[in-house]
Amino acid sequence: MTEILSLNNVTAGYGLITVLNDLSISLRSGEILAVLGANGCGKSTVLKTAMGLTRVTEGALTLEGQQITQMPAHERAARGLGYVPQNRNVFSDMTVMDNLRMGAFLRPKQFARELEEVFNLFPRIKERRNEKAGNLSGGERRMLSIGLTLLLKPKILLLDEPSSDLSPAMVDRVFQSICEIHETLSIPILLVEQNVNKALEISKRVCVLVRGRQALDAAASDIDTKHLHALFMDGGVRTS
Amino acid sequence: MAVDFVFSFQCPEYFVLQVTINSIIYASEIAVIAVGVSLCYSILRFANFAHIQLAIVGGYLAYSFATIPGLTLPLPLAVFLAAIATGLIAVLIDIIVFSRIRHISAEGKMIVSWGVALFIRSMLAAIYGGSAKVFDVPTEVIVCQGGIFTTLDITVVGVTLLLMVLLHVFLFRTRTGSALRALASNYELAVTRGIPGDRLIRLMWFLSGALAAIGGSLFAMQTRLQPSLDLVILLPVFAAVTIGGMSNVFGAVIGAIVLSFAQNFLIWIDFGSLFFGEPWHIPTQLRDYIAVLALLLVLLLKSSRAGGEKK
Numbered sequence: 001m002t003e004i005l006s007l008n009n010v011t012a013g014y015g016l017i018t019v020l021n022d023l024s025i026s027l028r029s030g031e032i033l034a035v036l037g038a039n040g041c042g043k044s045t046v047l048k049t050a051m052g053l054t055r056v057t058e059g060a061l062t063l064e065g066q067q068i069t070q071m072p073a074h075e076r077a078a079r080g081l082g083y084v085p086q087n088r089n090v091f092s093d094m095t096v097m098d099n100l101r102m103g104a105f106l107r108p109k110q111f112a113r114e115l116e117e118v119f120n121l122f123p124r125i126k127e128r129r130n131e132k133a134g135n136l137s138g139g140e141r142r143m144l145s146i147g148l149t150l151l152l153k154p155k156i157l158l159l160d161e162p163s164s165d166l167s168p169a170m171v172d173r174v175f176q177s178i179c180e181i182h183e184t185l186s187i188p189i190l191l192v193e194q195n196v197n198k199a200l201e202i203s204k205r206v207c208v209l210v211r212g213r214q215a216l217d218a219a220a221s222d223i224d225t226k227h228l229h230a231l232f233m234d235g236g237v238r239t240s
Numbered sequence: 241m242a243v244d245f246v247f248s249f250q251c252p253e254y255f256v257l258q259v260t261i262n263s264i265i266y267a268s269e270i271a272v273i274a275v276g277v278s279l280c281y282s283i284l285r286f287a288n289f290a291h292i293q294l295a296i297v298g299g300y301l302a303y304s305f306a307t308i309p310g311l312t313l314p315l316p317l318a319v320f321l322a323a324i325a326t327g328l329i330a331v332l333i334d335i336i337v338f339s340r341i342r343h344i345s346a347e348g349k350m351i352v353s354w355g356v357a358l359f360i361r362s363m364l365a366a367i368y369g370g371s372a373k374v375f376d377v378p379t380e381v382i383v384c385q386g387g388i389f390t391t392l393d394i395t396v397v398g399v400t401l402l403l404m405v406l407l408h409v410f411l412f413r414t415r416t417g418s419a420l421r422a423l424a425s426n427y428e429l430a431v432t433r434g435i436p437g438d439r440l441i442r443l444m445w446f447l448s449g450a451l452a453a454i455g456g457s458l459f460a461m462q463t464r465l466q467p468s469l470d471l472v473i474l475l476p477v478f479a480a481v482t483i484g485g486m487s488n489v490f491g492a493v494i495g496a497i498v499l500s501f502a503q504n505f506l507i508w509i510d511f512g513s514l515f516f517g518e519p520w521h522i523p524t525q526l527r528d529y530i531a532v533l534a535l536l537l538v539l540l541l542k543s544s545r546a547g548g549e550k551k
Contacts, residue, residue, distance in 0.1 A: 015343070051432055053428060053432070072431070072436075072437075072438075073428075073431040073432050073437075074431045074432075074433075074434050074435055074436045074437060076432075077431070077432050077433060077434035078434050081432075083432045085428070085429060085432075088426055088428070088429060089429065090426075090429070091421075091422050091425040091426050091429065091430070092425060092426070093421075093425050094418075094421060094422065094425055098418060098421075098422075101415075101418060102418065102419065102422045102430065102433050102435070103433055105415070105419060105422075105433050105434050105435050106433075106434040108415060148433065149433075152433065152434065
């Protein structure tokens with residue numbers, strides 16, 4: 001499998017604060033890579049860095065072999081990076097339809113056709129298409145957020161904690177949708193997740209972060225959950 | 241006309257009509273400028289005080305285009321060209337100043353905008369001098385059902401209405417306008433959808449600069465053009481924007497209407513007869529203090545609501 005997105009020895013953060021330290025992660029074609037770790041270890045920052053929303057001080061990022069380290073976020077989106085943030089993931093004061101139109105900002109001509117695909121995947125969103133996105137429930141927002149990212153026709157999905165703040169039933173539905181997207185559209189996914197069991201269920205490979213550094217990179221099937229919990233609890237850097 | 245004017249003072253219903261007319265005209269003058277402040281705030285999240293100076297720049301440019309010997313363009317064309325030129329000046333200010341301080345706090349940007357405003361004010365005084373310039377606008381007085389207004393007043397209200405409709409169509413019916421709304425709603429999400437944030441911010445600067453120029457020209461036509469006109473515009477514009485909700489573009493229009501009606505009606509009401517038996521009105525010189533009061537009230541209400549939510 002070829003590497004499609006790579007962070008090579010990246011040090012990055014916000015303003016003067018450094019969050020990621022000399023981190024190297026690569027996403028291969030056809031896989032779901034789960035990035036796990038305790039709160040504040042820099043999981044979300046990995047996705048933001050991939051998307052160009054942080055300040056990279058060292059290292060390099062490549063997308064399909066091309067350097068994107070200095071590329072602005074909107075150009076990365078045009079190159080195929082589809083980012084679904086954990087919070088503030090919809091345009092709250094715009095309608096669901098306007099949100100979806102913004103999802104298709106780069107591909108307005110294909111909007112009508114591809115909108116149906118999104119509605120097929122998330123029928124609930126179709127029902128609420130004329131509502132303000134700010135009035136949607138947490139689960140509906142998450143679906144809308146994934147839907148408007150799919151309208152970009154991304155080559156890679158960057159999903160930031162899709163299960164956070166959702167009811168168990170809604171978590172199941174969202175993860176089911178993620179699996180469907182991965183299988184039917186063959187999109188590699190870089191998944192940041194707090195729900196370890198769910199992440200291990202759907203991912204092929206797992207990367208664990210401790211204080212912004214990589215502590216573990218292994219196949220999901222090889223993961224020893226006790227070892228994983230130890231990494232989460234004591235924050236020590238270990239290798240499998 | 242004089243008879244009608246006296247008549248309107250004597251009959252409350254005519255006076256109400258006149259105060260309403262005056263309020264609509266004043267609200268129109270404020271609204272065009274206030275909308276630009278809101279447009280900027282909605283995306284960049286800071287109150288740009290230099291916007292008022294852009295309105296004055298627009299007024300001076302329109303005056304220059306209309307009066308410089310050899311140029312003397314018709315007034316509508318002069319205002320149109322001034323709007324484009326001021327829009328470009330706003331973009332230039334962004335390139336030179338504001339684009340370099342995007343990362344700093346809103347308070348920091350606001351202080352820098354004061355600096356930019358003072359710089360523009362000094363430049364205007366140096367170029368045009370401090371004496372007042374008067375637009376030569378042919379206007380006629382119209383008396384209708386006891387209400388008095390001028391053809392210029394009709395133009396001011398008409399232009400404002402037209403601009404608001406055009407702005408609404410642009411923001412809500414075009415792809416670029418929707419993208420601007422998306423940036424205002426959630427900048428980070430918008431750029432990750434492929435919306436070119438920096439390019440659209442420049443467009444926003446152009447639009448707000450152009451609106452400021454038209455608003456400033458209309459204001460100057462109704463009064464006089466001089467560098468100190470900014471002091472007359474500043475308070476009502478920022479009061480209107482605050483009342484309407486800083487980041488709500490069309491809320492600024494509502495704010496302008498509310499403020500204008502409040503100012504005109506509070507001055508009209510005979511508080512003396514109501515409470516003490518002797519006639520007494522709020523002096524018209526205190527008109528601006530009503531704007532300050534409205535501003536304070538809205539800020540107090542907002543802060544108390546924010547405090548309540550925090551609890």
